[in-house]
Amino acid sequence: MPGERKHGGHGRHDHGGGHGSTVKTSKRPSSSGKKRTTTQEDKEAELIASVQSVNESNENSRENEEMVARENLKNNVSTNESENIDSGNDREKVAEDEKTETEVGHSSPEVQIKDEGAENRWAEKSKEEEGFNIRSFNDNILEFTEIFDSDRYRHVDENYPVEDLVSVVADISRTIEEFKQQTQNSQQQLEGLRMKMKQVKENIQFSVSRKAFDIRTDDDLQSIEERELTEKLAKLNAEIAKANSDLSEALRLSAETESTAVRAQIAAERAKEEAKRIEEEVEWRAQQEERRKREEAKKMEELRRQREEEARKEEEEKKAKDAEWKRREATGAERTAEWENWPAHELQLSSSGGLACIIRGKPNSFDESSVTCKEIDQLDIELTYGPQEELVGTIIKLVPTSEKLKLQSPIYVAIPFTISRASGHSREAFVRADVNGEWREIPSTEVTYDNHKDLKFVQVELKDCLTLAVMTRLKRDYVTFSKRPSKMASSCDHRITLTVCRDTFYRKEHILLQVQPVDSATVHDLQARNGNCKHLLASSPILLVQWESTELHKPIVVTIPCPPNPAKARKIAQMRRIKEEKMKNPQKVIPVPMDLREKEENAGKQNKAKPKKKTLQEQLAEINAPPEEEKPKPTKWYMGDYAHNDDDENDLLYLLARTGTGKWSVVPEVEIVQVKLDLLQFTLERPFEQFMVLRVRTNTEEDSLPVMSTAIHDLLQKRFVQAVIKQRSDNSFDTRLELAPINRVTKLLKRMNEDGFEDGPEPSQIIGVCEGDIIEINFRGNIQNSSSDKCPRFVFNSNVPSFLEFYLSEVDQYLQRNFSVFRGVVELYRTYYVTADKKAVTRKEAVVDENSFCVRREKKKTLLCEIPITIPKYHVEPSPVPLQAPVVIRNDSDPVNDDLMRHLAADMGDEWRKVAMTLNISRARIQAILRNTQISDSTDEDARYHMLITWLKKMPKSIDKVTVLTNAFMKNGRPDLAEQVRIKDEAFRRNITQTV
Structure with missing residues (x-):
């Protein structure tokens, strides 16, 4: 143990020693x-x-x-x-x-x-x-x-x-x-x-x-x-x-x-x-x-395609311009064309039965039955309008009778169009065709036919069946300048000239000139509509110039007309009228005897200062001078404006140009010289695409000038029209709506009356629309369109009838029971597209923005006007006349009886409503009495009688009715009726006393 x-x-x-031995173990270095x-x-x-x-x-x-x-x-x-x-x-x-x-x-x-x-x-x-x-x-x-x-x-x-x-x-x-x-x-x-x-x-x-x-x-x-x-x-x-x-x-x-x-x-x-x-x-x-690289590659590919497409279009435009230049310069020198001897085939419109076009084809390769003509609704296509372009004819489409049929040789198609004499002076016709979904201009010429002298035609050469539309634009002048000095005059107005010095251009320069007239009526209309243009006196035409060069080596001298100052023009016209009157009625010269002549000469010699002979202006001033007491006060100045004087002969001239962004600006340091009364001259240091001259008052601020130019340009783009709605006389539900320029409304009303459309509201107020705008119609109130198309539409064109027919009906037959008709409002809306300016988009923005490759069009909608309209209640039975219980007055102890009510109702006038209000009769009861009178055969006397009976029925027996009725008549200005009631009361009391 x-x-x-x-x-x-x-x-x-x-074991402890073993563990202790670990102390001596060398540590491993870190x-x-x-x-x-x-x-x-x-x-x-x-x-x-x-x-x-x-x-x-x-x-x-x-x-x-x-x-x-x-x-x-x-x-x-x-x-x-x-x-x-x-x-x-x-x-x-x-x-x-x-x-x-x-x-x-x-x-x-x-x-x-x-x-x-x-x-x-x-x-x-x-x-x-x-x-x-x-x-x-x-x-x-x-x-x-x-x-x-x-x-x-x-x-x-x-x-x-x-x-x-x-x-x-x-x-x-x-x-x-x-x-x-x-x-x-x-x-x-x-x-x-x-x-x-x-x-x-x-x-x-x-x-x-x-x-x-x-x-x-x-x-x-x-x-x-x-x-x-x-x-x-x-x-x-x-x-x-x-x-x-x-x-x-x-x-x-x-x-x-x-x-x-x-x-x-x-x-x-x-x-x-x-x-x-x-x-x-x-x-x-x-x-x-990787995605960015793919998108960048795609963008660059799209940009490359766009550049190629732009280059191709520019090349095509250049070729077309060169061909047009050659054709324009060679006008009048052409020989008799081969197609003039070919037979002409007339095609009719299936809808209206009018002439659609005239086709010429080679006799052995073209037959009249190989092509048919179809009318196209403008709402079914997207027809593009340029600046100041108008549609003047029906849009047609040539359709081959067989799908396999192709034109073996070119055909010549002449399309009729309508244009006024005033427009024909400054406008020209051309044709646009739908080529692969894009509307392009094709070469055309104006022709005439002996069997159609009342119509004008424009002819085109076709190698395939296309959709065609005839339009008008401002006249174009094609001129080619070289290094030599030359001068160009406009075909629209020969006063408009461009003078080119030597070496102004280092190579051939193609210039396209268009003139947009600006008449005095446009200026007056602008002064009335726009408060910013009250200082405008006159305006020159607007010049539209297409340049190939971006700079001028030497200035170009331009001569352009411009109406004079109205005050100066009136004065000159009056002087001319006085001169013409003097020439028509010369004064008779009475011979003076010799002795009197000698006396006058001697008297003249004694006078040291002889009076000067008065000029024509002084004589005109004496004639127009008012009496001494009516002489106008001197011109006063207040805040830079004239106090009361509009006849100022002083004015200022400014040159304004339009930049690529669409804004007008004043061209500085340009000296404009008035060559004649209505003719101006100045120099151009650089090429402007659009420019004009304005004559304004001397107190006009320079900042307001671009506003005036913009207002003039916008006003010329619009067409001022009125909307006319009429209903057929024998059927008020059948309605026609049409837009017409204000100067054609009278003729339109006459024509609509001839067609049976006589009833309906008055024409609307003056509204402004543009060519090609889509007019959309909406309904408000108890009126609607009975067809499936709830919002009908049509396209406005000033030279082609722009109308629409529709059938009206009520929304709810149980509404508006108090009226004998159904009431509603027709609303007109203007639908248009706004396209961004290509020059406003820079190349840098085009690269950054992915959507800048395609031109975006923004749709806008604005309310033009509202027109109230009614339709009868033919299918609704009128409400029966309410049967009124007979009123019998059995009280013999009061002078206010049925005879007195009848007598007072016959003597009262329009003041009976005031008397009713004094007698505490409600407004609802008064309206009920009036309604019952309208729907029945009652008269105004019956309405007054029913009012008095209503008051009498609600009065207690203990109330003195004579005093109440007398006070009501006295308060509302009828003392005579109050006296009659008082006399009736005295007679009634006297009879009672005698009886007793």
Whole structure:
């Protein structure tokens, strides 16, 4: 037994010495210092090596765990042996306890060595017993941290090492899993150790207590043994407390290690997620870059196509312009064309039966039955209108009779059109054709036919069947300038000229000139409509010039007409009228005798100052001079405006030009010379596409001039019309609506009366629309369109009849019961499209904006006017006349009876409503009386009688009716009726007295 106990102590001593020997183990130098001098590749290699060393340490840790388990088993065996000591051998137990105390005393240095080397044993083991090294693990963590701090993994780009990152993250995860497993094993072993130590403590306490109880039986040895046992117990408690503190520290370290492992695992998971996110971000950026490259390539391809299309269009326009120039310059020199001898085939419109077109074709290759003509509704197509363009004919479509039929040779189609004489002076006709969905102008010429002298025709050459529309525009003048000096005159007005000096252009310059007339009626209308144009006196025509050059090497002299100042024009006209009257009625010269002539000469010689002969202006001033008391006051100035004088002969002239953005501006430093009364001349230093001259008052501010020019330009774009709605006389539901210019409304009303549309409201107020605007009709009130199309539409054209016929009906037959007709309102809306100016969009914006390749058209809708209209109630039976119960007055004790009511109703006038209000009769009852009078055959006298009866029925018998009625008549200005009531009352009272 003692040998075994000693053997057990020696084992513990050997075990402690074994642990203490770990203090002498040399520590492995840290690798963090080496990382400062190694390259990135060395770091990755050392990281892989450290991961392998950790794996090897995990294998060695298993052997250490087995050794710890064997030592725990030996300790348990020795503990059990100590518990089985015989309680009778007390002295031997005391000796053994003293020996144990000695062994404990000898082992205390080992415990100290163990405590001192606990951290080192926990930190690392010898190379022979190395399993898991915590310092190596920490060094590996530092290495991983330094790897992620490198620029290779921090900056994400296209060359990001995703695969290397994945492998590093996998190594980190594996290392953390091993560390976590080792930590769990250590915690389990520490828990087992603590349980064993607890059992040892309980056994020792039980043994000591039992022996202390046995020792107390001996009185001699009780005190000494008790003190010895107490001392041993205190020492054992101290050792156990120290062991418990070491165990608690080990558990704390284990918990910290476990938390570190958990944090490391969380960091690894986050690193995995970050790596995955970085990989997805790199992939997404790659996709975005690829998509951007595809879109950029597509955009560049679209831009290239657009440029090619623009170049092609410019080339086509150039060719067409050259051909047009040649054709225009060769006009009048053409020989007799071959097609004039071909037979002419007339095609009729199927709807109206009028002439659609005249076709000439080669006799052997074209037949009249090979082509048919069809009328096209303008709402079914998208016909585009340019500035100042008008539709003057029916839109027709040539359709071959057979799909396989093709024109073997060109045909010549002449389309009739209508144009007024005033418009024909400044406008010309041309043809637009629908070519592959795009409306283009095709070459055309005006022709005449002997059998249709009342019509004008425009002829085109076609090689295929197309949709054609005849339109008019401002006359164009095509001129080619060279280096030589030349002069160009407008065919619209020969007073408009452009004089070019030598070397103004270095190459041939094609110029296209158009003239937009501005008459005095337009100026007067503008002065009446726009308050900003009250200082405008006159305006020249607007010149539209298309230049090929962007600059002029020498100035161009422009001559343009402009009406004179109205005050000066009136004065000159009056002077001419006086001169003409003098020429028509010359004064008779009476011969003077010689003696009287001599006397006059002598008297003249005596006068020193002879009076001057008065000029024609002075004579005109004397004639127009008012009497002395009626002479006007001198002109007063107030805030830059004239006080009351409008006849100012002074004025100012300004040249205004329109830029590419569509804004008008004053051209500075331009000297405008008045060559004649209505003719101006100035020089152009640079080419302007649109320009005009304004004559204004001297007190006009320069900032208001662009506003005037814009107002004139906008006014010329509009057409002022009136909407006329008429209903058929025999059927008021059949309605026609037509828009016509204000100067044609009278003729339109006459024509509509001839067609049977005589009833209906008056024409609407003057409204402004543009050519090609879509007019949409809406209905409001108890009126609607009976057809399926609830909002009928039509297109306005000033030269083509713009009308619409529809059939009206009521919305609800039970509404508006108080009226004899159904009432409603017809609303006219203007629908138009606004297209952005091409010149306003720069090339830079066209490249940036993807949608700038196609021209966007914005649809707008504005209300023009509202016209009230009614339809009769033919299908609704009128309400029957209400039967009124007869009123019988049975009171004979009052002078107010039926005879008096009849007499007063006959004598009253329009004041009966005021009398009714005085008699406290409600407005509703008055309205009911009036309604019953309208729907029946009653008269106004019956209405007044019913009013008096209503008052009489609600009056109590005790009220003095005579006084009430008399006061009502006196209050409303009828004392005569009040006197009649008073006389009637006196007569009634007198008769009663006589009877009594």
